[in-house]
Amino acid sequence: MVEIVSSRNPCEFTTPVHCISDSTFLGDHHADQYSDDEIPTVDYSLLFSDDPQQQSLALEYLSQVCQEYGFFYLVNHGIPDKVFDNLFEGTYDFFDPSTMDERRVYTKKGPKDRIRWDRNTSSGENREYIKVIAHPQYHFPPNPPRFSEVLDGYYTEMRKIVIGLARAMSKTLELKEDFIEKAFNLKSGFDVSALNLYPPNHMSKGRVGVPDHTDPGFIVTLVQDVNGGLQILSHKGKWINAYIPHNAILIQIGDHLEILSNGKYKSHIHRVLVENNKVQRISVATLHGPSLDKYISPAPEFVDEDHPQAYRGMTYKDYLEANGGDQIDVQSSLDQIKL
Ligand SMILES: O=C(O)CCC(=O)C(=O)O
Numbered sequence: 001m002v003e004i005v006s007s008r009n010p011c012e013f014t015t016p017v018h019c020i021s022d023s024t025f026l027g028d029h030h031a032d033q034y035s036d037d038e039i040p041t042v043d044y045s046l047l048f049s050d051d052p053q054q055q056s057l058a059l060e061y062l063s064q065v066c067q068e069y070g071f072f073y074l075v076n077h078g079i080p081d082k083v084f085d086n087l088f089e090g091t092y093d094f095f096d097p098s099t100m101d102e103r104r105v106y107t108k109k110g111p112k113d114r115i116r117w118d119r120n121t122s123s124g125e126n127r128e129y130i131k132v133i134a135h136p137q138y139h140f141p142p143n144p145p146r147f148s149e150v151l152d153g154y155y156t157e158m159r160k161i162v163i164g165l166a167r168a169m170s171k172t173l174e175l176k177e178d179f180i181e182k183a184f185n186l187k188s189g190f191d192v193s194a195l196n197l198y199p200p201n202h203m204s205k206g207r208v209g210v211p212d213h214t215d216p217g218f219i220v221t222l223v224q225d226v227n228g229g230l231q232i233l234s235h236k237g238k239w240i241n242a243y244i245p246h247n248a249i250l251i252q253i254g255d256h257l258e259i260l261s262n263g264k265y266k267s268h269i270h271r272v273l274v275e276n277n278k279v280q281r282i283s284v285a286t287l288h289g290p291s292l293d294k295y296i297s298p299a300p301e302f303v304d305e306d307h308p309q310a311y312r313g314m315t316y317k318d319y320l321e322a323n324g325g326d327q328i329d330v331q332s333s334l335d336q337i338k339l
Pocket residue numbers: 194196210215222230270271272283284285
């Protein structure tokens with residue numbers, strides 16, 4: 001018996017993808033129905049197992065997870081715990097309240113910003129964040145000392161995982177292993193990372209940390225120090241609370257895998273609520289994108305009479321700017337390109 005590490009037995013994944021209209025479907029994603037439904041767990045190491053049967057079972061499971069969820073916890077990814085410890089420690093030091101004035105230099109100046117800082121405490125958003133460009137050239141703040149080294153270490157490890165997932169996901173789409181890497185030109189992929197600090201509830205104004213959104217790109221990788229308020233809207237219209245296992249990575253499919261696969265794999269709306277957080281929380285969400293000049297449209301392999309082209313093509317750069325945002329804002333424009 002081949003063991004697949006999962007919060008659910010993979011054999012339970014028998015619900016066909018098109019069966020989304022069960023009684024829990026709300027239609028209105030603002031309806032507050034929360035669920036502690038478990039988010040599936042994928043074992044990264046099994047996707048590359050030397051045992052062909054084990055590997056093919058793991059890929060089959062990943063394929064179901066991508067179609068029926070679009071997000072999952074990734075475990076056994078091989079990134080050492082120390083890399084996460086350093087990342088969270090460095091990020092806490094960076095957000096030290098006594099150095100707030102130093103961070104203000106990264107307040108929005110214009111579209112060429114390579115580092116962007118902001119702090120919103122309002123009923124619509126409660127977080128302090130810094131966004132940095134992590135790839136193809138990195139742009140990190142010089143302080144605190146050694147922080148850029150820590151970030152470099154983290155993003156270098158994470159990119160290996162992202163390339164591994166691109167290969168595994170290409171196979172789940174029954175395409176050549178390098179299909180996604182080539183379609184997105186990931187070698188020069190444009191990665192923006194948001195380091196977020198959420199206040200505890202007694203210091204926030206209202207319940208929202210980050211409002212509803214989807215993220216552009218191939219996938220989003222997200223790590224956090226403590227659980228606290230991230231919710232993802234499932235295809236059944238339920239908000240699922242994310243309880244990320246210690247040092248696991250939350251993977252979410254981005255808008256561009258949805259576009260490339262003509263909607264076979266979908267990006268999902270998510271948000272952060274801070275109303276129940278007794279302590280502050282840090283998250284690092286990295287949007288791993290195609291190269292800026294890459295034109296992304298549904299691949300012919302996913303378009304036929306039964307599946308007409310559902311999205312218009314656009315370069316990644318144009319997509320990021322289509323909402324009037326800067327590249328570093330990484331705003332979704334999915335609604336604008338749906339046909
Ligand atoms: O902090 C989180 O849990 C989510 C952040 C997020 O969605 C983002 O930065 O795009």
